[in-house]
Amino acid sequence: MTNTKNCGVSCPVDKALDLINKKWTIQIIRDLFFGKKHFKEFLENKPGLSNKVLSNCLKTMEENNLIGKKVLSTSPVTTEYYLTDLGRSMNKIIYELAMFTLDKCDYEEYENVELNKNIKNNFKKTLNIEE
Numbered sequence: 001m002t003n004t005k006n007c008g009v010s011c012p013v014d015k016a017l018d019l020i021n022k023k024w025t026i027q028i029i030r031d032l033f034f035g036k037k038h039f040k041e042f043l044e045n046k047p048g049l050s051n052k053v054l055s056n057c058l059k060t061m062e063e064n065n066l067i068g069k070k071v072l073s074t075s076p077v078t079t080e081y082y083l084t085d086l087g088r089s090m091n092k093i094i095y096e097l098a099m100f101t102l103d104k105c106d107y108e109e110y111e112n113v114e115l116n117k118n119i120k121n122n123f124k125k126t127l128n129i130e131e
Contacts, residue, residue, distance in 0.1 A: 006124065027046065067082065098119070
């Protein structure tokens with residue numbers, strides 16, 4: 001293995017992790033692939049996620065060009081979040097994380113072959129993965 005410190009550059013894995021190292025970043029990216037767009041939607045099914053933490057995470061993700069936001073002139077004013085090209089390019093990472101869990105980890109909830117297959121197909125379709 002190449003020692004990147006001797007090359008005068010930092011490890012590209014470290015750089016990638018700098019973009020996604022906040023606790024909720026990967027889940028928010030996944031949610032955006034699956035259609036969630038509004039602030040309150042990101043809070044659903046995430047009891048440990050507070051408004052303040054979500055707000056900070058979305059701001060950091062926008063600064064890192066992973067997501068964008070669009071303020072709609074509705075009454076009341078609403079904000080929609082979307083994946084940028086950089087955020088959408090994480091589709092294979094999200095897919096591989098899901099496949100790692102489904103194929104390699106021993107979780108009883110995924111032992112049903114048909115359910116496992118349906119989850120894989122859903123991720124493949126939603127994340128636009130071609131094999």
